Amino acid sequence: MKTKITKISNINPQDTFAESTNGIYIVDAGAGTGKTHTIIRRYKNLINAGVHPKDILLITFTRNAAEQMRNDVVTAAYEQEVSITDLLEAPVLNFHSYCLRFLKKYGLKAPSILGISEMLTGNFNVAEENIYESELFRKFYLKFRKSNFRKYESIYKSLSYDYETVLSSIKKLCSIGIFPTSKGWFSNGAELLKGNEDEYRKKFEQMNEVCMGKTSEVQNEMHSIIKGMKDKVCFDFNYEENLEGKRVKESLIDEIFSDEMQEELIEFMRDVYYSYIEFMLKRNILNFDFVIMFAYLVLYSDKEIRNASQFEYIMVDEFQDTDEIQFLLLMLLCKDINGTANIGVVGDWKQGIYGFRNTTIENITLFSERLSDYKKVLNKGSERITYNTDESAINKITFEYNYRSSQKILDFSMHTLKCKGSADDKPDIEMVTNNFSKPLTAIRELDDLTEIAFYESAVQDSDSETELILKKISELTNDEKYLIREFEKDGSVKCERRIQYSDICVLSRTNEFGLKLQKEGITKNIPVNFEGGLELFASQQGILLLAWLRVMLNVNSAEGWLPILETDGNKFNELKYLTDLISKNNTNAESEYFRELFDFRDKLASEKENLLNVIEMIFTRYGFEDEYCNAILTEFSSWIKNDLLSPGELTNLINNLKIDRFNIEISNTDNAVVYQTIHGSKGLEYPVVILANMNTLVFPSSKSSYPNIYYHPVSGLRLRKQFGSIGEYSGVFDNWRSEILICMLKTGNYDEERRLLYVAATRAKQYLYFTTRKASNFFKDLLTFCGEIPVNNFDYQIIPVEFKNEIDREEIKAPEVKSHGRKFVSVHTLMDEDVPASESFESEIVPDISAGNNEAMEYGIKIHLAAQRIANKIDPGFESEEVRGIYSFLKNCGAEEIHSEVDFLYPSGNEMIRGTIDLILIYKDRVEIVDYKTGSGKKFLEQYKKQISIYKEVVNKVYPDKEVTGLIYFTGINEFVKV
């Protein structure tokens, strides 16, 4: 057995990055190069050099990644003496939690930067659920539309009721740093929205040049774009008139860019965007985008706060997942130290797969350009960035060694970024080779135990591919020639062993495929764990279930009947007729047809009390019995079990469930094949990867669409529809100017799909397989690149394997944790050990434990909010006995300083306690802690006392020379209890 460890020379780029801590660094860290590990090494070096943890900002994108990093930072072994509390409080965060923290401290007046009078108090909520924000926006938009209908009539007519587009445009603009103000746009926003006419003209002329084919002049790019317009319906454009031989009429260049609708659209967007921010602030809610926006605005506008917030050292992980505003924000957070900034960003542009969330890989690929461009943006009006951003100040490092895969797989991964997505797709090979010139070097010696192969199912029906995959899995687990080599930490070989189910990961572009595979696996006794979320109630099963439940609750619900009647095979005209009868309560006219439906509905209603029965009856009616049904039943039974489903609440639930997403785990077992979407697999690794479902239209997916409101830096903001008329007919037409611009500017539709392919391939350590039943372009191109022929007659008897203990893989352990053994608990957990931790954490802002019901809870929050506003000298927004009480209490308390809603984190024994103190009053010689209780009862007095005593202990540490006293303030009865 080979035990050779590839020797890493002293100039290993990983070492270079870990050891050079000063200056600007951009690190291209490909898959499996140990980037997070290197970041932690660099962090340790900084601490060992005497840098205080509070001066190093370590930032990433996801909560999990940040959590992992924080764990690494706290448990690392340092040579330098460093306090645990300092490490626990170190800024190791994801973007949003950093900004949240920042806003709680400095955000109060942030809205005023945009000209909004509303304040941002410290206890705002973040709308975390997409469905929630979407609903919120819808409510807002309908009201806005109504009150401004005249003003933007033509826009509304063009947009119809498409509020989702408006919301996503707001988010898009936010992500690139375009913000509305009361009168216009913040900073250079107005300019950006108009677009860049010079660039456009250059592009037009370039695309309209005479183009020579093999023998004679052929149609150029502009010509084919204009010709393509024949499929569009425009009321004021005739494509034929604008063609001139093999080119396009020159006069068109002036006409395309100037659209009189654009100005109106920009003003509409400003109004709706601005009003939406106001609307959210009035409700004390922010969305994720506005959290970043306000943090940026404060840092941009307030020199003092900016100086106080800047960091000596910043490191960013997963930099390919950032958007433009996050780049700008990071630049503001860098402290200028003698003309340089110490920032190291680490990422892999090849793994940028979150474009739909507005992240841009250009933050990496155009790092230098953006750095100097953004410096100009940030220095508009006054100088905010003083450190050097010249090319010469930027250090580029590429990690070259891979600790995961065989060399064969690494070499292969080069091809993934060059595959064609469609027959006439033109991947930007030049860009790929410029940014990824040679494959990574494998550190693990695996080339004797590695394989890449392609499989095509013999028949084209959809079950044949899942069966093929199960056969392959069976071969992998039964045939002795497949071995997995494991390594020790030092790189020497630990052991070689047979493959078991959990070593195998099946990846696909879609969720759906996994369900099929799992179902098929069950019948063949091969366990497949399905991991990931599913839109349960968007499935046919879910839609029909909700429809019947609606009808059960309200027999006249046309909304409910519609999907039922549709499933019955009725077409548009019949549907209209039938729903009409229902809403007019006139079903007698078709009593024959309705009788059976109504009977079934009545049967359901009679079982109303037993909801699970009702659901079963509905599924049985349609013969549904798949994983969706199981998952839906499980979901409902858990709601029922938790008493969340009284008949009244059912209506509510149904209305909100429509598009929500659930994490369902269906019959997952210990040793099973893992199924994931490629997105879900990012960051993970497996000895065996089967990339399945590589079928046309699936992967790469061709479903890409440009929204109705479109933004591109060259075109500016554009509306794709336009209200107009041809003769008698008035209606919504395509806006030809916008359509032409979009065609001119669109780039690499399949770039992100290719990166997805790269992510998938680089998850594999040793064995990598591709399967299809109807080969997509990706599948075909990979074959060509490899010079391989697909296996299309693969057969293997499916033999389930019972794994014995001796070959059981040792459980993957988290990196050695020199545990300080602290876990996080909230104060409320300590007050009452019976309350489950999750619940008590929720209740941290809940003023009264006895307030089990929503109303009391909401009321408590309202009073707390009012108290906080009073403490911050802001109008509480409403009057009541209690508000007056709090007001006079604060006015007369005579304290020198008042702090409200103080968050703390306090180590005690094996635990980290976290909590929020309502109010701290600081006097000359003493400190008083006040906790509001809005309920009237004092029956929990003992527990409250316990809570206060914990607070006292905490506050005592901060003010060791002052006497600390506690006070419980029962606001409802205006009584005080000293503790």
Add this chain to the structure above:
DNA sequence: GGTCGCAGAGTTTTT
């Protein structure tokens, strides 16, 4: 061999 028209079939998800 080019190209035209038409039917059919299709996604991911984080803060």
Add this chain to the structure above:
DNA sequence: CTCTGCGACC
């Protein structure tokens, strides 16, 4: 909304 595949046509 956009790609593929197919048949039709020059």
